[in-house]
Amino acid sequence: MTTSRATAASRAPGAPGAPGAPEEGDLLRLEKQICFSLSAASRAFNGVYRVLLKDLGLTYPQYLVMLVLWEHGELPVKKVGERLRLDSGTLSPLLKRLEAAGLVRRERSARDERSVNVRPTEEGVALRERALQVPRHIVAATGFDLDELLDLRTRLDRLTTTLDAAALEQTPDCL
Amino acid sequence: MTTSRATAASRAPGAPGAPGAPEEGDLLRLEKQICFSLSAASRAFNGVYRVLLKDLGLTYPQYLVMLVLWEHGELPVKKVGERLRLDSGTLSPLLKRLEAAGLVRRERSARDERSVNVRPTEEGVALRERALQVPRHIVAATGFDLDELLDLRTRLDRLTTTLDAAALEQTPDCL
């Protein structure tokens, strides 16, 4: 079974006009680079946020939730989850921690007792002032200029859309 | 205090005093898009891998570890962690699960009893054959052609390097 030999290393990974498909061993290596680069970048971003947000007492996902609440004031948990693509299994404990920190309040909706509305407390709103400093530091830390960042964002969003669509179709038999 | 107008008090020292500088509220929104796009893309990638790797009985981080082991055969835990930027707190339980699944073996190095060498079992090596199918599906799922992916990888790697450097300098007082 070790016969997976790369009989010929006809590698031309980056070459635009290369007609020859990369050999299998190269594929595994190449692909590792791509997927790994993304998760590494994601974790590196997380590390910078961790440092910046420590003073605010927020983790990065908590910061994302606060961004949504600063923008919208009050929302049901469901809506927060839709915006951030997070489900209740992630949000419920996260929101409890934010509530314990005094930054948000959760209360059952009067008109629909299944729904829980979340809104920032005064303290949570006040925190926004300090959070305003964060983006500047983040942008600076990337070493990218705004145009590059916006271009990157556009590509990533396109990637996400396509990947999400693929994940849905992709049922078992594809392997 | 909802009138948190940008009193210009915190006018950026580091930012160029661009005449059309984004207003602060915009900054928070814009920046949310950038950071969120990255984590969303990362999670979307994860979702596709989750589907593809389910048949192999691997999670995505486990897959990364197997990629390293397929390439190098046998390595101390330390080296695996260096390649993947993962520490022992992540790798130790992960490797135990891989060992429980019969895919790797861990054994203390004879020459240095502190070190633990990890190598794929025959079953682990055999799994590589099936894993060879994964990259094709991943690349297809992105909807990007190879050049675009390689370009994206280059940008992300540059981003990661810069961010990591920034995280090191960035001690508390920056906020």
Add this chain to the structure above:
DNA sequence: CGGCATTTAGTTGTGCACAATTGAATTGTG
């Protein structure tokens, strides 16, 4: 040789992501 810093895995604790399930509230239908 004894003592001590360094290296290396492992453990513990916190927090997030996600799948699966539960249970209550609501809505739709007869």
Add this chain to the structure above:
DNA sequence: CACAATTCAATTGTGCACAACTAAATGCCG
């Protein structure tokens, strides 16, 4: 009104990321 299907948050369980700490082995020093 009764009853089934749906919606929503919460809970449970697994796995990963990371910080902080432990413990053992090694190597260096005088």
